[in-house]
Amino acid sequence: MLAITEFQKIGVGLTGFGMFFLLFGVLLYFDSVLLAFGNVLFLAGLAFIIGLRRTAHFFFQRHKLKASTFFLGGVVLVLMRWPIIGMAVESYGFVLLFKSFFPMVFGFLGSLVNIPYLSSFLSSLSGGSPSMV
Structure with a gap:
């Protein structure tokens, strides 16, 4: 173990x-203070989980410099109180940074749920063949 x-x-906990706070900031019409606080907590939590050097x-x-530039640039834009543009830039960077993790997440979600059409849809997103079991 x-x-x-x-x-x-x-x-x-920080993450x-x-x-x-990120979700709450988006739900409250892109409140820049909540989004900035959420970004800081997310990045601090990531550093606590995997360590500063690995982060x-x-x-x-x-090969991730473009994605990191967009993600961290979006964080800076949110901190400068441009929340809508910052979140758009940050979201694009997030997708570029974590695109290699998406097939694994979709495969896990497909094996987790036992709903016939949903599990086959998620397994097709993960790149695996749908199982009939």
Whole structure:
């Protein structure tokens, strides 16, 4: 069993609160303060979960520089109180950064649910063949 450290537990909490504030900021018509607070908490939580060195390595790999620029540029735009443009830029960077994780997430969600049409749809998104079991 993999042991989770106290810093990682704190990081999960920070990331969860960051996602909550981001969602709440979008629901309240792009409130720039909530979005900025959510961005800071999300990035701090990520650093707590995987560590500062791995976080910096993740964002500043050569093939991810464009995606990181868009993501962190969107965070800066939100902090400068341009929330709609900042969230659009940040969302584009997020999709570019994490596009390699999407097939794994869709495959996991497809195996998690046992709804016939939904599981076949999610497995087709993950690139796997739909199972009849």
